Amino acid sequence: MTEILPAEGVFSLLWVLIALPAVGALILLLGGRRTNTWGPYLGILTVVGSAVIAIVMLLAMMAEPAEQRTVIQNVYDWVFVGSFQVSFALQLDQLSIVFVLLITLVGSLIFIYSLGYMAHDPDRRKFFAYLNLFVAAMLLLVLANNYLLLYVGWEGVGLASYLLIGFWQRKPTAAAAAKKAFVINRVGDVGLSVAIMLIFITFGSVTFQDVFGQVGEASEGTLTAIGLLLLLAAAGKSAQFPLQAWLLDAMEGPTPVSALIHAATMVTAGVYLIARSNAIYNAATWAATAVVVVGLITIFMGAIIGSAKDDIKKSLAGSTMSQIGYMVFAAGLGPIGYVFAIFHLLTHGVFKAGLFLGAGSVMHGMNDGVNMRRYGALKGVMVVTFITFMAGYLAIIGIPPFSGFWSKDEIIHAAFERNWVIGAAAILAAGITGFYMTRMIAMTFFGKKRWEDDAHPHESPAVMTIPLVILALGSTFLGMALLFWGDIEKWLEPVVGYESVPTPLPTWVYIVVTLVVVIIGAIIGWVMYARKEVPIEAPHGSVLTRAARQDLYGDAVNDVLVVQPTYRTADALTTFDNKAVDGFVNWTATFVGDLSKRLRRSQTGFARSYALSMVGGAIVLLVALILVRLS
Amino acid sequence: MNPANYILLSALLFSIGAIGVLVRRNAIIVFMSVELMLNAANLAFVAFARMNGNLDGQVVAFFVMVVAAAEVVVGLAIIVTIFRTRRSASIDEPNLLKY
Numbered sequence: 001m002t003e004i005l006p007a008e009g010v011f012s013l014l015w016v017l018i019a020l021p022a023v024g025a026l027i028l029l030l031g032g033r034r035t036n037t038w039g040p041y042l043g044i045l046t047v048v049g050s051a052v053i054a055i056v057m058l059l060a061m062m063a064e065p066a067e068q069r070t071v072i073q074n075v076y077d078w079v080f081v082g083s084f085q086v087s088f089a090l091q092l093d094q095l096s097i098v099f100v101l102l103i104t105l106v107g108s109l110i111f112i113y114s115l116g117y118m119a120h121d122p123d124r125r126k127f128f129a130y131l132n133l134f135v136a137a138m139l140l141l142v143l144a145n146n147y148l149l150l151y152v153g154w155e156g157v158g159l160a161s162y163l164l165i166g167f168w169q170r171k172p173t174a175a176a177a178a179k180k181a182f183v184i185n186r187v188g189d190v191g192l193s194v195a196i197m198l199i200f201i202t203f204g205s206v207t208f209q210d211v212f213g214q215v216g217e218a219s220e221g222t223l224t225a226i227g228l229l230l231l232l233a234a235a236g237k238s239a240q241f242p243l244q245a246w247l248l249d250a251m252e253g254p255t256p257v258s259a260l261i262h263a264a265t266m267v268t269a270g271v272y273l274i275a276r277s278n279a280i281y282n283a284a285t286w287a288a289t290a291v292v293v294v295g296l297i298t299i300f301m302g303a304i305i306g307s308a309k310d311d312i313k314k315s316l317a318g319s320t321m322s323q324i325g326y327m328v329f330a331a332g333l334g335p336i337g338y339v340f341a342i343f344h345l346l347t348h349g350v351f352k353a354g355l356f357l358g359a360g361s362v363m364h365g366m367n368d369g370v371n372m373r374r375y376g377a378l379k380g381v382m383v384v385t386f387i388t389f390m391a392g393y394l395a396i397i398g399i400p401p402f403s404g405f406w407s408k409d410e411i412i413h414a415a416f417e418r419n420w421v422i423g424a425a426a427i428l429a430a431g432i433t434g435f436y437m438t439r440m441i442a443m444t445f446f447g448k449k450r451w452e453d454d455a456h457p458h459e460s461p462a463v464m465t466i467p468l469v470i471l472a473l474g475s476t477f478l479g480m481a482l483l484f485w486g487d488i489e490k491w492l493e494p495v496v497g498y499e500s501v502p503t504p505l506p507t508w509v510y511i512v513v514t515l516v517v518v519i520i521g522a523i524i525g526w527v528m529y530a531r532k533e534v535p536i537e538a539p540h541g542s543v544l545t546r547a548a549r550q551d552l553y554g555d556a557v558n559d560v561l562v563v564q565p566t567y568r569t570a571d572a573l574t575t576f577d578n579k580a581v582d583g584f585v586n587w588t589a590t591f592v593g594d595l596s597k598r599l600r601r602s603q604t605g606f607a608r609s610y611a612l613s614m615v616g617g618a619i620v621l622l623v624a625l626i627l628v629r630l631s
Numbered sequence: 632m633n634p635a636n637y638i639l640l641s642a643l644l645f646s647i648g649a650i651g652v653l654v655r656r657n658a659i660i661v662f663m664s665v666e667l668m669l670n671a672a673n674l675a676f677v678a679f680a681r682m683n684g685n686l687d688g689q690v691v692a693f694f695v696m697v698v699a700a701a702e703v704v705v706g707l708a709i710i711v712t713i714f715r716t717r718r719s720a721s722i723d724e725p726n727l728l729k730y
Binding site for chain 2: 601604612615
């Protein structure tokens with residue numbers, strides 16, 4: 001059983017991890033233009049500071065035995081109302097430390113890269129402020145020791161994501177994309193808030209230890225409901241079906257944002273939530289099955305969309321959806337999958353950040369053009385970008401010994417431990433990954449020049465290529481390092497649990513089959529996009545291609561199911577308001593007005609007629625009095 | 632003599648006064664009719680005081696006289712002012728305050 005220790009020694013700096021980037025964001029936001037010159041450096045410094053503290057904490061944690069690696073720091077008493085008692089408490093364990101490292105290390109690299117990428121943007125101070133805000137919120141999300149505090153971080157990253165997608169808000173498309181991301185995320189956030197309420201009602205607490213300790217006492221129906229609500233939350237944040245539509249539009253933001261928030265960290269928060277709540281999913285089989293189904297659908301949706309987009313960032317976004325689908329899928333498999341979901345999350349965080357930054361480097365050299373049909377033959381002019389991109393490419397399609405191979409292979413293997421149908425589906429999707437990634441590199445780096453007339457591609461400055469090189473090294477070696485040297489299963493087991501079920505065939509069979517399928521996919525992609533001429537105008541394409549270009553009609557479905565009914569309801573309510581509510585009020589006024597118009601004719605101005613009415617009234621009164629008396 | 636006869640006389644005088652107010656146009660005549668109604672009321676008060684054997688009605692009659700005297704002052708002043716501006720004492724002519 002895991003012991004829970006108070007935060008002492010280096011762990012007493014836990015709150016500083018979050019406070020550093022938060023203070024950075026505060027200074028940059030309040031300091032205004034005065035911070036323009038040194039603001040970006042301050043932003044980088046705070047994140048690098050957090051990264052250093054995180055590394056020291058990792059070393060300190062590795063020195064402890066596996067059962068004594070969970071520390072909790074009670075920063076202050078936050079909400080104390082009757083029986084509802086929540087502390088602002090931070091929890092560092094084997095699961096949160098890997099997230100903290102991913103966020104701060106990849107974050108540091110992306111911050112440094114942004115220095116070059118955003119060098120000419122007049123608002124770069126604001127950009128770094130928002131990025132700092134994001135890092136602080138994301139660290140709060142993974143370090144919280146209760147669901148309510150997690151929710152604060154959850155909303156914080158949503159806000160930062162909104163601000164950064166709409167960073168170039170003078171572009172109407174960027175403003176609309178930011179709004180879309182925010183609104184769709186709200187749907188998921190409602191799921192999380194209802195889940196938290198349900199958790200509190202069921203367990204009387206929202207702290208992780210209390211909730212997971214009492215899972216056995218709750219009914220399976222309640223746990224399934226909580227699990228499904230948490231899945232809704234995860235689907236919103238991680239762009240999983242059916243809340244996937246926002247991620248492709250989110251590419252309107254600057255490329256470092258796409259790399260950090262919409263590929264490496266924030267979109268994986270849903271996977272973190274599911275892995276963190278593993279006790280709930282282990283007890284709620286139906287909810288876990290729903291997680292697998294959602295993950296599997298998204299793997300294919302993302303892969304198909306990624307295969308048809310000509311916009312390099314949108315193609316990568318489809319790929320991100322698909323890869324996060326893999327993680328969600330693995331998390332739904334139960335104790336055989338959680339560690340590999342996190343494993344894939346880490347390797348993906350590194351190689352996808354590298355791919356996005358590589359795409360950003362290509363765009364930087366091509367006048368910010370994103371259309372891959374106007375790229376081609378860039379391997380000679382952008383050597384560093386090309387080589388680092390290739391490392392990411394080999395990692396994502398899963399060629400040994402690159403990092404994606406180890407994590408994806410483990411997920412596929414875990415899928416076969418559960419059921420060969422979903423395992424086969426996962427292999428097929430890996431083949432599609434091979435196809436669309438080959439298509440991407442073929443269209444970008446190989447083939448003939450299809451550049452715009454005014455494009456003068458050039459390699460990016462060192463401040464951008466050095467992070468690319470580091471991420472490429474990560475894409476190459478991280479998988480092996482985590483698996484063989486870091487022992488990722490053993491490391492995560494105390495938090496998320498791990499078990500292995502024997503499969504009917506030996507492990508190497510799955511590896512070989514997967515590799516063969518991936519290589520077939522890659523060859524198809526190579527033949528279609530490198531051997532043949534790529535037309536500058538997109539061809540009409542098959543039904544599936546056209547559907548994929550439209551994001552598999554995700555927007556159309558949302559439009560029919562949500563947007564149009566909302567508009568119609570609003571119209572109906574407006575009509576009701578105008579016709580019924582206002583109508584009644586207006587009718588009353590008109591009625592009284594008309595009546596008054598008639599009645600005032602009796603004010604003739606003749607004193608004698610007034611006297612007559614007085615006498616008449618007096619007589620009526622008198623008669624009434626007499627009648628009452630007599631009766 | 633039966634006190635009820637005084638009440639009848641009072642009613643008669645009141646009716647004459649009321650009809651005078653309603654049918655005559657000359658403001659002075661209308662005013663006199665109003666006085667007639669007031670005094671009919673006075674007569675009724677006094678008669679009731681006599682019938683009931685106490686002085687309450689008599690006291691009220693004095694009050695009515697005082698009020699009537701004050702009313703004459705105000706009323707005649709109004710009538711004289713109207714006559715000065717319109718050269719007529721007709722009660723139907725000043726009809727500016729209407730719908």
